[in-house]
Amino acid sequence: MLRVLSGGLEILSGLLLIALMAVTGLDVIGRYLVDAPLPGAFELTEMILGALVFAALPLVGRSGGHVEVDLLTTLLPDRIGRGLLWLAAVVAAGVLLVFAWRLGALGLQQAEDGTRSISLGLPFAPLALFGAASCLCAAIFGFVRAARS
Helix, strand or coil: CHHHHHHHHHHHHHHHHHHHHHHHHHHHHHHHHCCCCCCCHHHHHHHHHHHHHHHHHHHHHHHCCCCCCCHHHHHCCHHHHHHHHHHHHHHHHHHHHHHHHHHHHHHHHHHHHCCECCCCCCECHHHHHHHHHHHHHHHHHHHHHHHHC
16 A cells, blocks of 8 residues: 555655656746746746655655654764664654644645646645645655654
């Protein structure tokens, strides 16, 4: 199940990156070649970039690709060092659960209020709810990683 989720997030991240490049490219070409920038390009870039960060967050946590400073754990015995790394993974997963909870509440509130972006009128709720789901997935990956260590 987690492997399928990871694969889907990898594909989504790639598609979002392509979309980000396309929006930026079209905006630059339109702005400098035909003096007609892409309407709402800045707003669209912000939203795609936010979605890209949330799509990649669980992948980075699953692979252990995030930054870890382990100066202390290298000086301690292996068992204590592994215990500290496990504790750090559990704390990080707990923080991600709090993020998921708050983003979920924000997304539901935005859906209820009908909050939309200014230029393009895009709803904010799907991005917040996607962020909540992404933080939840990242927390699950963190717990799984901590259990394996």
